[in-house]
Amino acid sequence: MATLGDSLTLKSGTVLRNRICKASMNEALATPDGKVTDAHVSLYEAWADSGASLLITGNMMVDGKHMNEPLVVDALLDTNMDLLRKWAATGKRTNTHIWPQLNHPGKQSPKMVNDAPLAPSVMPIPNDMFAPPRELTDAEIEGIIDSFAEAAARLEEAGFTGVQLHGAHGYLIGQFLSPHHNRREDKWGGSFENRFRFVEEIYNRTRARTGPGFNVGIKINSSDFQKGGFTEEDSIEVAKRLDKLGIDLIEISGGSWENPVNRKGKQEAKKESTLKREAYFLEYAEKVKSQISTPLVVTGGFRSSEGMSEALGTGAMDMAGVARPFAVDPKFGKHVMQNNKHVSPVAPIRSGLKKIDAMAIMEISWYTMQIERISQGKKVQTKADGIWPALRVIYRFWKNGKAVKRVRA
Ligand SMILES: Cc1cc2nc3c(=O)[nH]c(=O)nc-3n(C[C@H](O)[C@H](O)[C@H](O)COP(=O)(O)O)c2cc1C
Numbered sequence: 001m002a003t004l005g006d007s008l009t010l011k012s013g014t015v016l017r018n019r020i021c022k023a024s025m026n027e028a029l030a031t032p033d034g035k036v037t038d039a040h041v042s043l044y045e046a047w048a049d050s051g052a053s054l055l056i057t058g059n060m061m062v063d064g065k066h067m068n069e070p071l072v073v074d075a076l077l078d079t080n081m082d083l084l085r086k087w088a089a090t091g092k093r094t095n096t097h098i099w100p101q102l103n104h105p106g107k108q109s110p111k112m113v114n115d116a117p118l119a120p121s122v123m124p125i126p127n128d129m130f131a132p133p134r135e136l137t138d139a140e141i142e143g144i145i146d147s148f149a150e151a152a153a154r155l156e157e158a159g160f161t162g163v164q165l166h167g168a169h170g171y172l173i174g175q176f177l178s179p180h181h182n183r184r185e186d187k188w189g190g191s192f193e194n195r196f197r198f199v200e201e202i203y204n205r206t207r208a209r210t211g212p213g214f215n216v217g218i219k220i221n222s223s224d225f226q227k228g229g230f231t232e233e234d235s236i237e238v239a240k241r242l243d244k245l246g247i248d249l250i251e252i253s254g255g256s257w258e259n260p261v262n263r264k265g266k267q268e269a270k271k272e273s274t275l276k277r278e279a280y281f282l283e284y285a286e287k288v289k290s291q292i293s294t295p296l297v298v299t300g301g302f303r304s305s306e307g308m309s310e311a312l313g314t315g316a317m318d319m320a321g322v323a324r325p326f327a328v329d330p331k332f333g334k335h336v337m338q339n340n341k342h343v344s345p346v347a348p349i350r351s352g353l354k355k356i357d358a359m360a361i362m363e364i365s366w367y368t369m370q371i372e373r374i375s376q377g378k379k380v381q382t383k384a385d386g387i388w389p390a391l392r393v394i395y396r397f398w399k400n401g402k403a404v405k406r407v408r409a
Pocket residue numbers: 023024025026057058059101166168169219253261299300301302321322323324325363364365367368
């Protein structure tokens with residue numbers, strides 16, 4: 001069975017030097033209109049030394065009018081090319097692969113940055129943060145598919161060695177896949193075939209626009225855990241079909257705004273099987289692994305060398321995907337490789353007020369504050385309890401949203 005230090009050869013021929021992947025985390029370091037900044041470059045200079053062989057970037061948008069959060073990168077902005085080149089080059093020194101994650105949020109684009117979100121069907125998200133979506137036209141769907149492929153071609157030109165399509169967490173690809181969110185009666189909805197067509201076209205056109213050694217991966221949910229939604233069977237079928245098409249890496253995750261990853265993580269964490277293993281989605285990975293030849297990354301819950309090594313040892317996955325520990329320890333990958341008893345000091349901010357602590361943005365914003373500190377070469381804070389740090393996090397999120405709206409006005 002594989003160990004964390006073993007290399008992994010992908011279908012493209014790319015050799016990853018170990019089994020640790022830093023999973024995607026929105027850096028929130030772009031300008032309000034989606035420009036890459038020097039802070040992205042310095043952050044990835046630091047993470048190139050993290051010990052992970054593969055760094056998936058925070059999600060970049062394929063349409064700057066549709067952002068999932070403030071301060072995300074617009075992958076198609078012409079003015080970004082120079083800094084994207086510098087960003088891609090940060091991995092060269094340590095033979096670390098960097099793959100930007102490409103996303104369109106569809107209806108999961110909050111009011112603070114978007115008053116007119118789009119979706120496969122008019123099924124509003126039952127949350128005041130989001131405006132009701134408008135149904136996409138056929139021409140708009142074709143345009144979005146082309147934008148994914150165009151973005152991948154530019155990122156390859158900038159020097160990145162691959163891209164990851166964001167098919168998880170309830171964004172547009174996930175909305176098309178889900179029979180709950182996709183109620184279309186044309187070729188984009190209804191049967192599995194039709195719901196799969198959007199991601200299949202994105203994959204095929206991305207391949208057509210990029211070279212043979214360029215990696216195309218995807219992050220998918222193991223299921224949406226939503227009645228009438230995207231099931232585990234659907235998810236396995238998606239993995240099987242993308243495997244057949246030749247996809248290079250599949251990352252397994254879970255959750256959406258309506259059913260967040262934290263909540264899912266907490267449900268899974270209560271299960272005895274998850275208590276024995278750190279990974280939330282390893283049971284699902286076991287089911288899918290034997291049916292595909294594409295290597296699998298499992299993400300969600302890994303905190304220690306032991307947990308990651310044990311999960312690899314089951315043979316149910318090929319790589320451990322880790323997000324939050326890299327935000328509080330920029331050398332987390334090295335630490336787990338050097339010390340087989342290493343445990344991440346990850347401890348989210350707690351204001352002590354239940355309502356505030358339950359807000360999804362608290363968790364995300366707290367980690368992005370630490371990511372910003374890494375980009376500035378500052379020491380990260382592993383703990384910050386109390387109401388003032390919590391209010392600072394909320395204020396920062398609100399201020400960033402306002403800045404995006406100002407740019408749009
Ligand atoms: C600050 C932050 C930002 C995130 N941004 C993204 C993102 O842009 N794309 C994505 O697929 N997942 C994103 N995630 C989810 C992580 O990739 C990962 O799936 C989740 O945190 C569970 O893994 P962990 O337990 O190792 O943190 C984000 C998570 C955090 C904490």
